[in-house]
Structure formats: structure tokens, C-alpha cells
Amino acid sequence: MAEFMDLNVSTCEDQSRVLDLISTAAQLGFSTVALNYEFEPSANHRAVPSPTPTNQLIPQLPLVQGRSRPIRVLNRLTIVTSDPGHFRPNAPEYRCYDLLAVRPTTEKLFHAACMMYDVDIISVSVTEKLPFFFKRAPVNGATDRGVVFELSYAAAIRDATRRRYTISNAVSLMESCRGRNVILSSAAEKPLELRGPYDVANLGLLFGLSDGDAKEAVSSSCRSVLLHAETRKTASGVVHTVKSPDTGPAAKRRHLME
Amino acid sequence: MVRVKSRYLLCEVNVSDRTRLLLLDDRAVAETVKATVARIHGDYGAAMCSIRFSVKYLNTHTGIVFLRFPKRCYKLLWSALPFITCIETRGQKIPCFLNCLHVGGTIRTCQKFLIRYNTQQLHRMLPKCKNEEEKQQVRKAILNCILPGGNKQDEDILESDDEEE
Incomplete structure (x- = not known):
């Protein structure tokens, strides 16, 4: 049995609802969830939201169904870009997030996101008809760089028109990326909008994924996203610097000994 | 056939x-x-x-x-x-x-899986028990989780499952 992950669960002010969401995900058998903070630079000129550390949010993480380990909770930032200036590479605000995603709204930005932006996930909008086509060149470029495309299914559960948009956008994406480097996530706001991992994998069939690809979309592709996120933080996954926690007191002690 | x-x-x-x-x-x-x-x-x-x-x-x-x-x-x-x-x-x-x-x-493979699944649920329930009596009940229910030889349903196991809910 593979490990299942849901890399998009909406956060809100209400902490008890977030807790409910996390415990439902654990009950369903997801071993990793990512809490999504959405940031739209064009709509309101507020700063990038800062994530709540997970150990502050939940004192004790619930155990995953069928495993003896507690669920892993990550933080993720989604930037909705409509202007090239919205995504600032190497901004210090992005550093405190485990995962970084963009949702481009124009073709130019989609091209830039695929070829240049230092992100892990390109989120495909599912609430409107896409204003552009997915061209082969940028999609292949993203595949080569290890960036994945994300489809979320909660909007499809909510109403019929969005279900049509979700399926049509999904199928047009699958035509150009042939089912590889795609992840399926929930974007759920309520616990009742989450679905079990096997159901999600089967839902992939509606989106034009084959059996194997659909299963990969909830398990191994998500794992490669996490690994890609780690290489983004470190120098291409080889060198990693950490601030030593006890430099202050240790230095003092040495000073005293002398 | x-x-x-x-x-x-x-x-x-x-x-x-x-x-x-x-x-x-x-x-x-x-x-x-x-x-x-x-x-x-x-x-x-x-x-x-x-x-x-x-x-x-x-x-x-x-x-x-x-x-x-x-x-x-x-x-x-x-x-x-x-x-x-x-x-x-x-x-x-x-x-x-x-x-x-x-x-x-077949229904039988599903039944086998269900018994295993319910045992798992009981194990998950065990740390949440509030007093010793409840714990004893759950332990007893776990021991009862076996596939009956004939076509007997696993009704009794399912019944004991939700006592602690």
C-alpha cells in the first residue's frame, strides 16, 4: 500500500474546523496533508500571510488509518498571479512555507511558471473556463524541471457548472501532458468535502487519467513534489545549511572556560 | 458454467x-x-x-x-x-x-476485509477509552474478531464495535 497524500487543504481562521479537516484526512488514510494559504496580490494589497506552525495548531496529531504513525502536516502557499510582478523569486516570505504553488491566469504567466519560476506546483484553475490552451512546449519544460500540475476536485463536488469546467480543463491538460506529473488534491474547506484516496484515484478516470497514472497522482507524484520542495530549499539537494541552535550559549560557555 | x-x-x-x-x-x-x-x-x-x-x-x-x-x-x-x-x-x-x-x-473476500478493518478500528479505539471497564470490553471484542467457519455473518463483531462511540 502506497502512502497517500492530499497536498491542498484550505485553512481558515476557525482552528477547530482545520483540526476537523486534519483528523478526517487521517481517518481516511492520508499520511500527509498540506494546509493551503492562498495569496492574491492583485485583489488586496496585504502582505503574504504567515503560516501557523503546525505544533502550535495541533498539540497531538491524529494517527493515520492503517498505520501507527501520526499524520504529517505541511504548510503551502498558493500565489494567484495575473501580472509578472506578482511572483518575486527568492522572497524571504516564501521561505517559511514547505510547498510553493502558483496559479497563473494568463498564457504568458503560464509559460513563465513552467519554464522559469522556482515553484513546486502549478495549480490549474477549476472554477472558470481557461482563457488559454496548454501548449506542449511549456508543459514539457515543466515536466523536465520536475514541476507538477495540480487539479482539485472539491469545486466539482460543490456544483454542476464547476464540475464541467473541472472536467474540461482536466481533459485539456491531460492531452498535453499525457497523464504524467499530475497530482489530484481536494482543496476542501469542510470535512465533508474530502474523499477517500481510492475514490480520488478512481475520479482520475473522469479527468482522463489512466489507472496507473491516477494512482500515481495521489501517491508517488505527491512524494516527488515533497522531494522537489526539499531541493528548492537546499542547494540542489546536496548542501543544506542549518542554524545551529546552541551557538549562543555554547560560545558563552567556551568563553567562560577560557 | x-x-x-x-x-x-x-x-x-x-x-x-x-x-x-x-x-x-x-x-x-x-x-x-x-x-x-x-x-x-x-x-x-x-x-x-x-x-x-x-x-x-x-x-x-x-x-x-x-x-x-x-x-x-x-x-x-x-x-x-x-x-x-x-x-x-x-x-x-x-x-x-x-x-x-x-x-x-465476492462477498466473502469483502467480509474478510471488513473483519480485519473492524479489528483495526477497535485498536484505534483502545487508547481513547476513558475507564478500565471500557478497555476490557474493547479487548474482548478484539479477541472475538475471527472469521466464522460457516456463512455466519460478522454481526456480533460489528455490534460490539460501536459500543464505545
Whole structure:
């Protein structure tokens, strides 16, 4: 049995609802969830939201169904870009997030996101008809760089028109990326909008994924996203610097000994 | 002779308020599934769903449902199940979702899986017990979890499962 992950669960002010969401995900058998903070630079000129550390949010993480380990909770930032200036590479605000995603709204930005932006996930909008086509060149470029495309299914559960948009956008994406480097996530706001991992994998069939690809979309592709996120933080996954926690007191002690 | 093949989906009905599970009956579940399939896959889906679809078993205490689908189109019908958001029964709407746990070719393999699954649930319940008496009850229930030799249902195990809820 593979490990299942849901890399998009909406956060809100209400902490008890977030807790409910996390415990439902654990009950369903997801071993990793990512809490999504959405940031739209064009709509309101507020700063990038800062994530709540997970150990502050939940004192004790619930155990995953069928495993003896507690669920892993990550933080993720989604930037909705409509202007090239919205995504600032190497901004210090992005550093405190485990995962970084963009949702481009124009073709130019989609091209830039695929070829240049230092992100892990390109989120495909599912609430409107896409204003552009997915061209082969940028999609292949993203595949080569290890960036994945994300489809979320909660909007499809909510109403019929969005279900049509979700399926049509999904199928047009699958035509150009042939089912590889795609992840399926929930974007759920309520616990009742989450679905079990096997159901999600089967839902992939509606989106034009084959059996194997659909299963990969909830398990191994998500794992490669996490690994890609780690290489983004470190120098291409080889060198990693950490601030030593006890430099202050240790230095003092040495000073005293002398 | 070759038998007519079916697929049995072992699903769990997840609700926010567990006491409302008791209101469910198999006809309500069957109607909801049929309506949802018709909504998602149109007339073709409705036709496929009318051939050999049935609700084989429903446990209102644990919320476990067995659904039988014809083998040739079970994936199509299954892909409609995530779009169920509520079940209407006795004039009430119960907001819920179905979570598929296992897909089997016979009822017996599903039963085996269900017993293993319920044992797992009891193990998850054990640390949450409040007093010693409850703990003893759960331990006893875990020891009772064996597949009976004949065709006896695992009713008693399921019954003991929800005592601590």
C-alpha cells in the first residue's frame, strides 16, 4: 500500500474546523496533508500571510488509518498571479512555507511558471473556463524541471457548472501532458468535502487519467513534489545549511572556560 | 458454467454526527446512488445502474455499505460515488460522503476485509477509552474478531464495535 497524500487543504481562521479537516484526512488514510494559504496580490494589497506552525495548531496529531504513525502536516502557499510582478523569486516570505504553488491566469504567466519560476506546483484553475490552451512546449519544460500540475476536485463536488469546467480543463491538460506529473488534491474547506484516496484515484478516470497514472497522482507524484520542495530549499539537494541552535550559549560557555 | 461476475464495493458512510447514521436504510442509499449516477453519467449511467445494482448489506451502527455493481462498468459507476453529498431518508437530508474501503469479487473476500478493518478500528479505539471497564470490553471484542467457519455473518463483531462511540 502506497502512502497517500492530499497536498491542498484550505485553512481558515476557525482552528477547530482545520483540526476537523486534519483528523478526517487521517481517518481516511492520508499520511500527509498540506494546509493551503492562498495569496492574491492583485485583489488586496496585504502582505503574504504567515503560516501557523503546525505544533502550535495541533498539540497531538491524529494517527493515520492503517498505520501507527501520526499524520504529517505541511504548510503551502498558493500565489494567484495575473501580472509578472506578482511572483518575486527568492522572497524571504516564501521561505517559511514547505510547498510553493502558483496559479497563473494568463498564457504568458503560464509559460513563465513552467519554464522559469522556482515553484513546486502549478495549480490549474477549476472554477472558470481557461482563457488559454496548454501548449506542449511549456508543459514539457515543466515536466523536465520536475514541476507538477495540480487539479482539485472539491469545486466539482460543490456544483454542476464547476464540475464541467473541472472536467474540461482536466481533459485539456491531460492531452498535453499525457497523464504524467499530475497530482489530484481536494482543496476542501469542510470535512465533508474530502474523499477517500481510492475514490480520488478512481475520479482520475473522469479527468482522463489512466489507472496507473491516477494512482500515481495521489501517491508517488505527491512524494516527488515533497522531494522537489526539499531541493528548492537546499542547494540542489546536496548542501543544506542549518542554524545551529546552541551557538549562543555554547560560545558563552567556551568563553567562560577560557 | 461460468457465473455472472460482479464487483462488490465495501463503502463507509462518513457523517459529521454519528447518531444520524441510524436513520439510514438500504432503499435510501440505493435511491441516492441511482440518482447521483443519473446526474453524473446521464441516461447511459442510469441504464448501467439499473441492471444488477443492489445494496447488499447496510450496518447502520458502523455505517458500512456493500454495493453490488456489474463487473463490466463498475469503474464508471464508482466514479459517480464521490459526488454524493447527502442521503435523503424519511424526509431528512443527512449530509455525508461515501468512502470506498475495498473492492472485491465476492462477498466473502469483502467480509474478510471488513473483519480485519473492524479489528483495526477497535485498536484505534483502545487508547481513547476513558475507564478500565471500557478497555476490557474493547479487548474482548478484539479477541472475538475471527472469521466464522460457516456463512455466519460478522454481526456480533460489528455490534460490539460501536459500543464505545
